[in-house]
Amino acid sequence: MDVLTDRVIQLTLELLAVPSVSGDCERVLKRVESELASCGLPCTRTHKGAVIAVWEGQDNQRQRVVTAHVDTLGAVVRYIRKNGRLRLYPIGGFDWRSFEGENCTVHTLDGQEYRGTLLPDKAARHAFPPEAHNEAHTLDNVEVRLDVLTDSRESTEALGIHPGDIVSFDPRSEVTDTGFIKSRFLDDKLGAALVLTAVKVLKEKGTALPNTTHFYFSNYEEIGHGTPAIPPAAAEIAAIDIGVVSEGCSSSEHAATILSRDGIMPYDRDGVRRLKALAEAENIPYRIDAYQNYGSDASTCVRSGKDIRALCFGPAAEATHNYERTHRDSVKASLQLLEAYLLSGTGVSQPR
Ligand SMILES: [Zn+2]
Numbered sequence: 001m002d003v004l005t006d007r008v009i010q011l012t013l014e015l016l017a018v019p020s021v022s023g024d025c026e027r028v029l030k031r032v033e034s035e036l037a038s039c040g041l042p043c044t045r046t047h048k049g050a051v052i053a054v055w056e057g058q059d060n061q062r063q064r065v066v067t068a069h070v071d072t073l074g075a076v077v078r079y080i081r082k083n084g085r086l087r088l089y090p091i092g093g094f095d096w097r098s099f100e101g102e103n104c105t106v107h108t109l110d111g112q113e114y115r116g117t118l119l120p121d122k123a124a125r126h127a128f129p130p131e132a133h134n135e136a137h138t139l140d141n142v143e144v145r146l147d148v149l150t151d152s153r154e155s156t157e158a159l160g161i162h163p164g165d166i167v168s169f170d171p172r173s174e175v176t177d178t179g180f181i182k183s184r185f186l187d188d189k190l191g192a193a194l195v196l197t198a199v200k201v202l203k204e205k206g207t208a209l210p211n212t213t214h215f216y217f218s219n220y221e222e223i224g225h226g227t228p229a230i231p232p233a234a235a236e237i238a239a240i241d242i243g244v245v246s247e248g249c250s251s252s253e254h255a256a257t258i259l260s261r262d263g264i265m266p267y268d269r270d271g272v273r274r275l276k277a278l279a280e281a282e283n284i285p286y287r288i289d290a291y292q293n294y295g296s297d298a299s300t301c302v303r304s305g306k307d308i309r310a311l312c313f314g315p316a317a318e319a320t321h322n323y324e325r326t327h328r329d330s331v332k333a334s335l336q337l338l339e340a341y342l343l344s345g346t347g348v349s350q351p352r
Helices: 005-015 026-038 154-160 186-205 269-281 297-303 328-344
Strands: 043-047 050-054 059-071 074-080 086-091 103-107 113-120 142-146 167-168 181-183 211-218 234-241 241-244 256-263 286-290 309-318 324-327
Touching: 005 026, 005 181, 005 211, 026 043, 026 050, 026 211, 043 211, 059 186, 059 297, 074 154, 074 241, 086 167, 086 324, 181 186, 181 328, 186 211, 186 234, 186 297, 186 309, 186 324, 186 328, 234 297, 241 256, 241 286, 256 269, 256 328, 269 309, 269 328, 297 309, 297 328, 309 328, 324 328
Parallel strands: 059 211, 059 234, 234 309, 241 309, 256 286
Antiparallel strands: 043 050, 050 211, 074 086, 074 167, 086 142, 103 113, 103 167, 113 142, 181 324, 256 309, 309 324
16 A cells, blocks of 8 residues: 555545535634645735745746645535524535435534535435435425424524534545545545645655745635735646546546646646646556646736646546545555645746
């Protein structure tokens, strides 16, 4: 078994255990800060709370940003029903059916936490006619059943639960003895763990980086905010984010994915070529892929008007934004590609 891959998986599980719905990421951001501090990297916070650590490299003119996001899909309480249960409003893009039956936690503004489960209103198969079994589920017919004694709006309100409270879904993380890692939010806790592990490993080796590199842990990716606090000298941004394993895509749970295009833009051609060459030089299994319904913090950064080259690569998972799964092969390949990328320099001798 590969020790470095195990380190990434262990850190991924620890990050997954910390709820961090977009807009409510403070706990996991503090964890990221403590990981970076243990590597001796100074951190700053953006006004929106994202963590950025700078590692000074040999070339301070053409700086890089390497980003991963720590926020996940989730929901807020939309209103409390007469039966004391909760209607939700989603945060991020997902289908309700992918979260049905999942346990969740309601996080109130004053710091209390209540457990519950997301279920369709007509969940009891024995109680409703057959047509109810095929009903489409929308935000108007799924609810959170709270695991407390409440059967009215008033008694739920008395617990301190209010509209606007954040609801996080359990990640249901599992590592199988066949090498698979399953969880709801591999996207992008696995990406964050890869970046943190790569930094730690390179620091342990006493390596110097060719380019000054900003490690940017963003906290609003799932709702498309990008990375607004880009340093002026940054010439390139690489998002370490999830590849998509599905029919119609070429990514694999046994390789790293290099994105050539997403729903926003074609990624920098020279950068894609460099990543491909690095993977081939190091015998790293890789796939080049293009996705329609996809944006990363790198492509969002370009769309926001920044003059910067964008790249996106990382591990690939089955059933993204659903119950995701990848294999340790993809984790290993992605860590190798990330290390090679960090050590490779921009590869562009002159700014274009
Ligand atoms: Zn992502």
